Amino acid sequence: MKAYPRCAPCLLARVHYEATLSTDDPELQQRAVQAGVRWLDDSFSINTPATYISTGIHRRAYEVLGDEDPYAAKKKMSNEIALKVLPMAEKMVNEDDAFRRSIIASIVGNTLDFGVLGFEPEERFDVYLMDVFKKGLDVDDTDKMKGLLDDVLYIADNCGEIVFDGLVLDQIKRLGGKVTLVVKGAPILTDATLKEAEETGISKKADRVLTTGSNAVGVDLDEAPDELVKALKNASLIISKGMANYEALSEYDFRPIAYLLRAKCEPIAASLGVKKGWNVAILYAFA
Amino acid sequence: MKAYPRCAPCLLARVHYEATLSTDDPELQQRAVQAGVRWLDDSFSINTPATYISTGIHRRAYEVLGDEDPYAAKKKMSNEIALKVLPMAEKMVNEDDAFRRSIIASIVGNTLDFGVLGFEPEERFDVYLMDVFKKGLDVDDTDKMKGLLDDVLYIADNCGEIVFDGLVLDQIKRLGGKVTLVVKGAPILTDATLKEAEETGISKKADRVLTTGSNAVGVDLDEAPDELVKALKNASLIISKGMANYEALSEYDFRPIAYLLRAKCEPIAASLGVKKGWNVAILYAFA
Numbered sequence: 001m002k003a004y005p006r007c008a009p010c011l012l013a014r015v016h017y018e019a020t021l022s023t024d025d026p027e028l029q030q031r032a033v034q035a036g037v038r039w040l041d042d043s044f045s046i047n048t049p050a051t052y053i054s055t056g057i058h059r060r061a062y063e064v065l066g067d068e069d070p071y072a073a074k075k076k077m078s079n080e081i082a083l084k085v086l087p088m089a090e091k092m093v094n095e096d097d098a099f100r101r102s103i104i105a106s107i108v109g110n111t112l113d114f115g116v117l118g119f120e121p122e123e124r125f126d127v128y129l130m131d132v133f134k135k136g137l138d139v140d141d142t143d144k145m146k147g148l149l150d151d152v153l154y155i156a157d158n159c160g161e162i163v164f165d166g167l168v169l170d171q172i173k174r175l176g177g178k179v180t181l182v183v184k185g186a187p188i189l190t191d192a193t194l195k196e197a198e199e200t201g202i203s204k205k206a207d208r209v210l211t212t213g214s215n216a217v218g219v220d221l222d223e224a225p226d227e228l229v230k231a232l233k234n235a236s237l238i239i240s241k242g243m244a245n246y247e248a249l250s251e252y253d254f255r256p257i258a259y260l261l262r263a264k265c266e267p268i269a270a271s272l273g274v275k276k277g278w279n280v281a282i283l284y285a286f287a
Numbered sequence: 288m289k290a291y292p293r294c295a296p297c298l299l300a301r302v303h304y305e306a307t308l309s310t311d312d313p314e315l316q317q318r319a320v321q322a323g324v325r326w327l328d329d330s331f332s333i334n335t336p337a338t339y340i341s342t343g344i345h346r347r348a349y350e351v352l353g354d355e356d357p358y359a360a361k362k363k364m365s366n367e368i369a370l371k372v373l374p375m376a377e378k379m380v381n382e383d384d385a386f387r388r389s390i391i392a393s394i395v396g397n398t399l400d401f402g403v404l405g406f407e408p409e410e411r412f413d414v415y416l417m418d419v420f421k422k423g424l425d426v427d428d429t430d431k432m433k434g435l436l437d438d439v440l441y442i443a444d445n446c447g448e449i450v451f452d453g454l455v456l457d458q459i460k461r462l463g464g465k466v467t468l469v470v471k472g473a474p475i476l477t478d479a480t481l482k483e484a485e486e487t488g489i490s491k492k493a494d495r496v497l498t499t500g501s502n503a504v505g506v507d508l509d510e511a512p513d514e515l516v517k518a519l520k521n522a523s524l525i526i527s528k529g530m531a532n533y534e535a536l537s538e539y540d541f542r543p544i545a546y547l548l549r550a551k552c553e554p555i556a557a558s559l560g561v562k563k564g565w566n567v568a569i570l571y572a573f574a
Contacts, residue, residue: 005316013296029292041328046317
């Protein structure tokens, strides 16, 4: 996916947000924002892949902030809360139509910003989850995914969310498939790395765990280990979680690939041909 | 007021917004956003007056868009809706404590984005207005303003809002004062110019109408007519409506000056020493 005009203010707002997570010093916050502005001035265009711009802007902000992981505390809290909610979600998934429901739980996991703005997940997570179980996904290709589970490459997204990804991993194995889990090679935004995959116990549910090889937003093949490139080519199904992985992987032609996400912004929704706010499990079987 | 780090993404988001108001062409939208990014790269610093940055960014965007007034339709709608609500607001103001209530109505006029996001002003305006009448302003220096109404300079802000400013003008005259109304010299954002002051009939309520001499955000004295500079020096009271006029006039030492606004963002709230969301009528009597 290429960048949209509205990506520029959104990325800059995110840089400001991570600056406030990292420091209370307005001068340092300003320098991070200025570094972001400079990078946008150098790179921003609607002909440029969105993740090229986002990877660059966050790397520059992290460098100015002298902070490898401004979201560290937020990530930790997300995992803790998700692990608390997990038994309830697991029970609800296993009651009926478990593969589809596990996908839904993992998408709802992508929806909720745990620990943000007074949100109380114990109260609302089950309500929202049950709501999406009832009304269904807005695009639902889960049935078509079922026949492609032999050797799945599962590309994870955020902390917190990854705990619910574990429910999908369970279902893939229950249905006789193998699964390779992919996490980020180094901290970026709220994304899960090897550290969090291990701390949450999710890495144990996979037959193999790979990383993207770097802290690039989504996946940057120029920075990815050969093993991951091979796995992308050979997987019976790639499952890609969240918006940033969609932005990155939609620039390549790997097939079959299923994108599981909530379309939280207009550009992603427009690129996918869906509406903002939709919960989407969309399969691209052929290039 | 100097710029805050978070002003940068906010300004860029506003540029994107006005680009979408002006054109459906994503390439032209992109060029407006890029021009904004370039200007931020040139000008953005927390030592720079906020309105220097905002005036520059919108002028560049308007130029790229080839559009003198991207908000024209929105301004027109705001005035129409405000005029529809006016008789009800006027009745409520005159029921009790009319000077204070007129100030409150003009601040509530600053609060509401008429015609935005499905807001239905006929239904909610009276409820919100009555609510603020009841609970009062969060900072209320209206009593101190009453003794300073001999020769008021009233610096207006947005279309729609200006209709309710007329209620304050009525009260100033009722209390024996004279009033000079100041509107923008040319279109900028949703601000009222001479055209809208006349179309709404508000200009007739003033003893004299001046303009800021340009489309600068707030007031830029380098671009203002001598008459306005004199009036700023000689007024018995300056009443400044809205955030942008505060950002601009707080860079100077004109006194006494009353700022009437809702603090819609953190930087303004921090600069004024109030909380975000507060309705404020604050008087600075001495430099």
